[in-house]
Amino acid sequence: xxxxxxxxxxxxxxxxxKGLEEISTTNEEFKEEFSDYDAxxxxxxxxxxxxxxxxxxxxxxxxxxxxxxxxxxxxxxxxYAKAKEIxxxxxxxxxxxxxxxxxxxxxxxxxxxxGQVTNFLTETLKELMGS
Amino acid sequence: xxxxxxLSVKVLMGAIQYAxxxxxxxxxxxxxxxxxxxSVTQWKVEPKGPNSYTIxxxxxxxxxxxxIHNKPTYTLVIKDLDTALDIFQAKIDANKAIADGxxxxxxxxxxxxxxxxxxxxxxxxxGDLRG
Numbered sequence: 001x002x003x004x005x006x007x008x009x010x011x012x013x014x015x016x017x018k019g020l021e022e023i024s025t026t027n028e029e030f031k032e033e034f035s036d037y038d039a040x041x042x043x044x045x046x047x048x049x050x051x052x053x054x055x056x057x058x059x060x061x062x063x064x065x066x067x068x069x070x071x072x073x074x075x076x077x078x079x080y081a082k083a084k085e086i087x088x089x090x091x092x093x094x095x096x097x098x099x100x101x102x103x104x105x106x107x108x109x110x111x112x113x114x115g116q117v118t119n120f121l122t123e124t125l126k127e128l129m130g131s
Numbered sequence: 132x133x134x135x136x137x138l139s140v141k142v143l144m145g146a147i148q149y150a151x152x153x154x155x156x157x158x159x160x161x162x163x164x165x166x167x168x169x170s171v172t173q174w175k176v177e178p179k180g181p182n183s184y185t186i187x188x189x190x191x192x193x194x195x196x197x198x199i200h201n202k203p204t205y206t207l208v209i210k211d212l213d214t215a216l217d218i219f220q221a222k223i224d225a226n227k228a229i230a231d232g233x234x235x236x237x238x239x240x241x242x243x244x245x246x247x248x249x250x251x252x253x254x255x256x257x258g259d260l261r262g
Contacts, residue, residue, distance in 0.1 A: 007153060008257060010150065011146045011147075011149065011150050014145070014146045015142055015143070019138070022133070022138055022141065022142060026138070064149070124135050124138065125135065125138060125142060126135065126139075127135065127136050127140075127216055128139035128142060
């Protein structure tokens with residue numbers, strides 16, 4: 001990965017992690033919809049950029065540049081360009097998973113819920129994500 | 132319920148500051164340019180935030196969200212949320228925004244202008260973040 005790719009990927013993961021921290025504490029609709037969501041979610045891009053999120057009762061906390069032992073679900077994307085498309089919402093997670101671009105290991109249900117969460121995030125941050 | 136545009140600006144403001152802190156270890160040229168800088172930049176977005184400040188010292192960058200520094204070197208007051216989105220997404224040049232009044236500078240304006248290279252360099256890395 002080039003420096004530009006690394007920085008962009010870090011920023012996109014930051015936007016997802018910190019965006020979910022904000023939404024999960026301020027958005028009543030989100031809180032109601034995901035109040036039963038408990039998980040630790042690891043993201044790894046090109047084996048280089050890493051971040052995990054801890055979810056307790058729907059409340060997200062993001063840990064940048066960090067790895068968690070035994071996550072509930074772990075997502076990995078090998079190709080930077082694909083990661084960028086997934087993290088900006090240009091392609092949805094389910095399609096990326098079906099095509100093999102997005103790898104998911106662990107609890108399938110927790111993983112599918114993450115898909116719903118990111119759709120909510122993309123819609124809420126539409127000025128930022130460009131949807 | 133927090134306004135989605137406010138949330139987008141807050142998340143992006145944090146993402147830019149995170150990117151700056153990360154770039155130090157990834158781009159030697161960027162780190163070199165920070166040599167000798169000792170300043171506190173207060174960011175304010177009119178009319179109701181978000182606000183944050185950034186400390187540059189000893190070639191390191193640290194930021195604090197939702198915070199007002201008691202003695203900033205200079206304060207950058209951004210006209211509104213739309214302007215903040217444009218600046219943080221590198222759609223408009225910060226120096227130009229200062230010149231036409233969309234950003235007002237309080238405090239050491241010369242230092243503010245001199246340190247705008249930080250935003251410019253970040254813009255080169257993040258300008259096409261959304262593809």
